[in-house]
Amino acid sequence: MGQVIGIGAAPKRKEDQRFLTGRGNYVSDIKRPGMTAGVFIRSPHAHAVLRGIDKSAALAAPGVVAVLTGEDVAADGLGSLPCGWGISDAKGVPMKEPPFPMLAQGKVRFVGDMVAFVIAETLEQAKSAAELVNVNYEVLPSVVGVLDAVRPDAPQLFDDVPNNVCCDWELGDKAAVEAAFRKAAHVAKLSLVNNRLIGNPMEPRAAIAEYDPGKGHHTLWTTSQFPHVVRFLMSALVLKLPEHKVRVVAPDVGGGFGVKQFHYGEEAVVTWAAKRVLRPVKWVADRSEGYLSDRHGRDHVTEAELALDENGKFLALRVKTLANMGGYLSTFGPNIPTNLYAPLLGGVYTTPAIYCNVKVVFTNTVPVDAYRGAGRPEATFVVERIVDVAAAEMGIDRVELRRRNMIPKEAYPYQTPVLVQYDSGxxxxxxxxxxxxxxxxxxxxxxxxxxxxxxxxxxxxxxxxxACGLAPSRFAGRLGARGGLYESATVRVHPAGQVTVMIGTHNHGQGHETTFAQIVCEKLGVPFENVDIVFGDTDRVQFGMGTYGSRSLVVGGAALSKAADKVIVKGKKIAAHLLEASEQDIHFEAGKFSVAGTDRVKTIEEIAGAAYVPHNYPLEILEPGLEEQAYYDPVNFTxxxxxxxxxxxxxxxxxxxxxxxxxxxxxxxxxxxxxxxxxxxxxxxxxxxxxxxxxxxxxxxxxxxxxxxxxxxxxxxxxxxxxxxxxxxxxxxxxxxxxxxxxxxxxxxxxxxxxxxxxxxxxxxxxxxxxxxxxxxxxxxxxxxxxxxxxxxxx
Amino acid sequence: MRAFAYHQPNEISEAVKLLTSVEDCKVLGGGMTLIPTLKQRLAAPAAVVDLAKLPALKGISDDGVTVTIGAMTPHAVVAASPIVQARIPALAHLASEIGDPAVRNRGTLGGSVANNDPAADYPAAVLGLGATIITSAREIAADRFFVGLFETALEPGEIITAIRFPVPVAAGYAKFKAPASRYALVGVFVARFADGVRVAVTGAGAGVFRVAAMEQALSQSFEPTSIASIKIDAAGLTSDIHAEADYRAHLVTVMAKRAVTAASR
Known part of the structure; x- marks a missing residue:
C-alpha cells in the first residue's frame, strides 16, 4: 500500500510527471473531427470609426468558411461582454458601463480590438483571407495615459462617458483625515506611477468550440482559470444560451497570473461561430496577439500624503489615484483599483484615518484587469514607499518607524478604518x-x-x-460583486477506497493536484497515489468560481475539507452499523474507524466497500454510496x-x-x-x-x-x-x-x-x-x- | 507563413544560380531572423535557398596570421573553438554572449553579418578586427562592407562563404545587453594590432561604426583612462524605450573602457 502523505509534507508534484514528459493536454493539443481554423482581425488603430467592412474578397479566397463581423453579432442579438463588478461613486451613482461587444461595433477603441473573425479550412488560408478583408477605418485622435485622458480636451472614447471617467470612487472618512492632517507635525508626500504590466503566461490563450446539432449542445475548450464562470457569463449574458446545453472545459493550462481569469470575447465568438458554420472552430493566439489582447495589469498614477505626529506616529493617509481601465470594462476591471486597493492602504500599521479617491479612467489601450496581486501590490507600493519617505524626511530609522506604527500581535483581530478586519498576524x-x-x-x-x-x-x-481568499460573498456583494465567491468540492470514495475529488478551482501551475491530495490523505488516511483531483470541466465538476486571488486553497481547500468531513460523518454511521456500536463511540483516525476502547476496527476501504455493496447496511436510515459534496463561503478574507x-x-x-x-x-x-x-x-x-x-x-x-x-x-x-x-x-x-x-x-x-x-x-x-x-x-x-x-x- | 519553394543546394555555384535565376528568392542561413519574419508574414519570398548543405561554408582554420571561419558556422561552435579561443579569445567571448543557447546553436556567422542588424554582435568584431568578407564572387574589406541599416555591400545573388579575421595583439568586447532581447544596446569591440588600434561600436546607431578619436588615443596609450573623456555625439544615435540617445552615447565610452580592460587581461 502506498504512503499516506499529509499536511506539512513536501512530496514531488503529482502533475509534473505528465508535464515533464510532454503528456499534458493543452487546448492547442486538441483536435476535433472536421475542425476549422479561425483568425481574428484586430484593429491596427487605437481609436477609429468603422466606416465599413468589405469581406467579399476574403469570402472568395481558397478554403474560407465564413467571415464574421460586429454586424453579424448585432444581427444575432447577442449581448455585451459583462463586467462582474458594479462600483458606485460617493453619491451612489453607478459607474459608467458602456457596452463591450465581442466584435467591434461602430468604433474600435484600442490597438488589438477585435473587428472580424475569419474561418477557413486551414490556419494559413484563414490568415491569407484575413489580409483580404478590407476594413475602412476613420482614424480618430487617441489617448493612452490617464493624466491625458481626464483633460477636458481629451479624445472621448464613449459619447456618454464625460472626461473618460468611468467612476469617481472613494473610500474612507475624508473629514477625519482632513482633521488629522491639520494637526500633523509632519506630512510626507509622494507622487508615483505604478507601471502597466503584461502577464505573459507561458501558454498563449486559445479556444476551440464545437456544436452538436443532435443534442443542441455546445462545447468550449478554453485556456481559462474559471470555466464555470465562463460558462455562466457566456451562456446567460452574451450568447443567450441555456446553461445546461453548454460545456466549458479548461484542460491543462500553462499559467494564468490573472490573464486567464476573464471572460474574453474570443471565447464567445468561437462558440457562436461553431454553431453558425456547424464545424468545430479553433483559435490559438500567437505571442504578439497576446500582447495586444491579454488583459494588462496595474497602470496607476498616484498622489499620496501621510500625516505623522512629532514622534512619527501615523495619523492619517490620503491617497488619490487615477487608474487606467483601457478601452472597455473587463470582467473584474473596476474592482481591482478600488475594492482590492483602497482597503489595503492600512498596511500593517495602526493608521487611524485613511481616505482614498480613485478615478477609474477609460483610455485607448488594452482593457486593464487583475494581474497577480491585483490592486494589493499597488496599495502596498504606496504605503511602503511613503513610510520610507516619511522616515527619511523625519530622520527616523525606517525599521524603527515601522515598528512604532505596527499592529502588535496581541491587537488582532484588528479593525482597519478601510473596511477590512485582519483576523490574525x-x-x-x-x-x-x-x-x-x-x-x-x-x-x-x-x-x-x-x-x-x-x-x-x-x-x-x-x-x-x-487580503486574499476571495471572498465572503455577502461582503463582496456589498462592494459591488455581481456573483458569489464561494467554492465547491465533491469527494467521491470509490468502492475499493480510492478517491476522486471534483473541485471548482483550476490548476494551472499551482500544484493543486498535489496539495489537495495531501488534504485528502490527511483527512481520510488514504494513500497519496489513491487520490485524483479533477478540475476544469463543467460536465465533471459540479460548480466553482475558479482560481484567482490566492483563493484555491483558502476557499477551495476549505470546501474540500468540509466535504471530507462529511465523508467521515457518513463513514462513522456505516462503521457503527458494521461494528455494532453506537455512532458516538466510533472514532476515526488515520483511515480507520474503531470502537473507542476496543480493538474492533474497519478501514475506510472496508467502509467504502460496504457503502457500495450494501448487503449488510442500514438502508432504512442511510443511502448507499460514499460521496459527499460541500460548498464553502468564507466569513472573511484571509x-x-x-x-x-x-x-x-x-x-x-x-x-x-x-x-x-x-x-x-x-x-x-x-x-x-x-x-x-x-x-x-x-x-x-x-x-x-x-x-x-x-x-x-x-x-x-x-x-x-x-x-x-x-x-x-x-x-x-x-x-x-x-x-x-x-x-x-x-x-x-x-x-x-x-x-x-x-x-x-x-x-x-x-x-x-x-x-x-x-x-x-x-x-x-x-x-x-x-x-x-x-x-x-x-x-x-x-x-x-x-x-x-x-x-x-x-x- | 506562406508557402514557398525550398532549395537545398550542395554546391555554391548551384546556390548562386538559384539566387540569380529564381524570382523573389531569399538565402537561409541559421534562420534566426528570416524564420520569424516568415512566420509573421513580414516576408513572403517565393523561394528559399538553404545553405546548410554547402560543405565549403563550414570549418575554422588558422594560417598563422589570420583565422578564417566558414559562414555557416554556428555561434556556439565559434565560442567553443580551440583555435578561436587561442588566437582571438575576444571573438570566442563575443560569440558566447549572442542571444541564448538556442540562438547560438542555430544562428550563423555569415547570417548575422549578411543581415547586418544594427544591434548584432558580430559586425562589431568584423569591423573592429578589420576582417575580410569572402563571398561567392570576391573579397570585401569590413570597412566597405557595412553600408547602413540592414544594408551591406553584397550584390544580389552574392553569398558570404567565409570571414577572414586578422589575429590581433589583443582584443576585447564589452556588451551592454538589452535586458529583454539580449541584443547589444551598446557593444564595443576594441582590437590592438602592431600598427594601431581599431574600435567598433554596435547597437548604438543605425549600423556598426568606428570611433577615430578613441582609436587614436588608444594607439598612443592602450589604457581605459586614455578614452575616459572621449564623448560620442548623441546626434544620430538610436533612441528607443530602452535607451535614449545620450545614454547610448555615454555607454559607448563606458563599454569601450571595459573592452580595453578586457583586452588587457
Missing amino acids: DPMGCLDGALVAADVKNFGVRKAESARNGKFRGLGFSTYVE YPGGCHIAEVEIDPETGIVTLVNYTAVDDVGTVINPMIVEGQLHGGIVQGVGQALYENAVYDESSGQLVSGSLMDYCVPRADHLPMMKVATHSTLCTHTPMGVKGCGEVGTIGSPAAVINAVVDALAHLGVTHVDMPATPNRIWRLLQNASLPVAAE
Whole structure:
C-alpha cells in the first residue's frame, strides 16, 4: 500500500510527471473531427470609426468558411461582454458601463480590438483571407495615459462617458483625515506611477468550440482559470444560451497570473461561430496577439500624503489615484483599483484615518484587469514607499518607524478604518525574522565593500499585508460583486477506497493536484497515489468560481475539507452499523474507524466497500454510496503578509541595478506543502522584481501603438537577473478557515516591488534621490544620476 | 507563413544560380531572423535557398596570421573553438554572449553579418578586427562592407562563404545587453594590432561604426583612462524605450573602457 502523505509534507508534484514528459493536454493539443481554423482581425488603430467592412474578397479566397463581423453579432442579438463588478461613486451613482461587444461595433477603441473573425479550412488560408478583408477605418485622435485622458480636451472614447471617467470612487472618512492632517507635525508626500504590466503566461490563450446539432449542445475548450464562470457569463449574458446545453472545459493550462481569469470575447465568438458554420472552430493566439489582447495589469498614477505626529506616529493617509481601465470594462476591471486597493492602504500599521479617491479612467489601450496581486501590490507600493519617505524626511530609522506604527500581535483581530478586519498576524515577528535572515546588521560592511568597487549598495524593506481568499460573498456583494465567491468540492470514495475529488478551482501551475491530495490523505488516511483531483470541466465538476486571488486553497481547500468531513460523518454511521456500536463511540483516525476502547476496527476501504455493496447496511436510515459534496463561503478574507528585504547594488557608470540578496519571511498560515509554498513565493517575488526593475508596457502617446509588444522589448525577468532567494514562513493561523490556511499565490508579487524600489532609493539616497519610478531601468537610474548633485567618477 | 519553394543546394555555384535565376528568392542561413519574419508574414519570398548543405561554408582554420571561419558556422561552435579561443579569445567571448543557447546553436556567422542588424554582435568584431568578407564572387574589406541599416555591400545573388579575421595583439568586447532581447544596446569591440588600434561600436546607431578619436588615443596609450573623456555625439544615435540617445552615447565610452580592460587581461 502506498504512503499516506499529509499536511506539512513536501512530496514531488503529482502533475509534473505528465508535464515533464510532454503528456499534458493543452487546448492547442486538441483536435476535433472536421475542425476549422479561425483568425481574428484586430484593429491596427487605437481609436477609429468603422466606416465599413468589405469581406467579399476574403469570402472568395481558397478554403474560407465564413467571415464574421460586429454586424453579424448585432444581427444575432447577442449581448455585451459583462463586467462582474458594479462600483458606485460617493453619491451612489453607478459607474459608467458602456457596452463591450465581442466584435467591434461602430468604433474600435484600442490597438488589438477585435473587428472580424475569419474561418477557413486551414490556419494559413484563414490568415491569407484575413489580409483580404478590407476594413475602412476613420482614424480618430487617441489617448493612452490617464493624466491625458481626464483633460477636458481629451479624445472621448464613449459619447456618454464625460472626461473618460468611468467612476469617481472613494473610500474612507475624508473629514477625519482632513482633521488629522491639520494637526500633523509632519506630512510626507509622494507622487508615483505604478507601471502597466503584461502577464505573459507561458501558454498563449486559445479556444476551440464545437456544436452538436443532435443534442443542441455546445462545447468550449478554453485556456481559462474559471470555466464555470465562463460558462455562466457566456451562456446567460452574451450568447443567450441555456446553461445546461453548454460545456466549458479548461484542460491543462500553462499559467494564468490573472490573464486567464476573464471572460474574453474570443471565447464567445468561437462558440457562436461553431454553431453558425456547424464545424468545430479553433483559435490559438500567437505571442504578439497576446500582447495586444491579454488583459494588462496595474497602470496607476498616484498622489499620496501621510500625516505623522512629532514622534512619527501615523495619523492619517490620503491617497488619490487615477487608474487606467483601457478601452472597455473587463470582467473584474473596476474592482481591482478600488475594492482590492483602497482597503489595503492600512498596511500593517495602526493608521487611524485613511481616505482614498480613485478615478477609474477609460483610455485607448488594452482593457486593464487583475494581474497577480491585483490592486494589493499597488496599495502596498504606496504605503511602503511613503513610510520610507516619511522616515527619511523625519530622520527616523525606517525599521524603527515601522515598528512604532505596527499592529502588535496581541491587537488582532484588528479593525482597519478601510473596511477590512485582519483576523490574525504578527508583522513584528516577520520583521524580526527577516532582519536576522537578511543579515541586516552586517549591511554596512557589505555597503563599504561595494563602495570600494565603485558601486552603490542599498537595502529596502517592505512589511506588508494583503487580503486574499476571495471572498465572503455577502461582503463582496456589498462592494459591488455581481456573483458569489464561494467554492465547491465533491469527494467521491470509490468502492475499493480510492478517491476522486471534483473541485471548482483550476490548476494551472499551482500544484493543486498535489496539495489537495495531501488534504485528502490527511483527512481520510488514504494513500497519496489513491487520490485524483479533477478540475476544469463543467460536465465533471459540479460548480466553482475558479482560481484567482490566492483563493484555491483558502476557499477551495476549505470546501474540500468540509466535504471530507462529511465523508467521515457518513463513514462513522456505516462503521457503527458494521461494528455494532453506537455512532458516538466510533472514532476515526488515520483511515480507520474503531470502537473507542476496543480493538474492533474497519478501514475506510472496508467502509467504502460496504457503502457500495450494501448487503449488510442500514438502508432504512442511510443511502448507499460514499460521496459527499460541500460548498464553502468564507466569513472573511484571509490576510497573509510578511517582511521582504531586498538588497541591491547599483553600477553608477551604467545605471544597472543588480538585485544581490532577497529575503522574505511570510505569514501564510498553515503550510500544506512547504515545497509548493516556496515555489509560489519564488515565482511571486520574481514577478514583483520584474515590475520593479524590468517590465513595462509602453504605449506610443501619439499613435496609441503598443511599443513593448513582444518579448524582444518587454523584459520578463530571467534566472540570471536574480539572486538565490531566502524565503521562510513565520505563520500565525487564520482563525476562520478550516485548516488555518491564508493563501500564498500572490504574497511574493505584493511584497516585493516596494522592497526593491526602497533598496534602490536607499542606494541613491546620498545623492538626494527620494523616489525612483518603476521599472528602475539602467537608463532611468543613469538619468537620475545625471541630474543628481554629485558627479559620477570615471572608472 | 506562406508557402514557398525550398532549395537545398550542395554546391555554391548551384546556390548562386538559384539566387540569380529564381524570382523573389531569399538565402537561409541559421534562420534566426528570416524564420520569424516568415512566420509573421513580414516576408513572403517565393523561394528559399538553404545553405546548410554547402560543405565549403563550414570549418575554422588558422594560417598563422589570420583565422578564417566558414559562414555557416554556428555561434556556439565559434565560442567553443580551440583555435578561436587561442588566437582571438575576444571573438570566442563575443560569440558566447549572442542571444541564448538556442540562438547560438542555430544562428550563423555569415547570417548575422549578411543581415547586418544594427544591434548584432558580430559586425562589431568584423569591423573592429578589420576582417575580410569572402563571398561567392570576391573579397570585401569590413570597412566597405557595412553600408547602413540592414544594408551591406553584397550584390544580389552574392553569398558570404567565409570571414577572414586578422589575429590581433589583443582584443576585447564589452556588451551592454538589452535586458529583454539580449541584443547589444551598446557593444564595443576594441582590437590592438602592431600598427594601431581599431574600435567598433554596435547597437548604438543605425549600423556598426568606428570611433577615430578613441582609436587614436588608444594607439598612443592602450589604457581605459586614455578614452575616459572621449564623448560620442548623441546626434544620430538610436533612441528607443530602452535607451535614449545620450545614454547610448555615454555607454559607448563606458563599454569601450571595459573592452580595453578586457583586452588587457
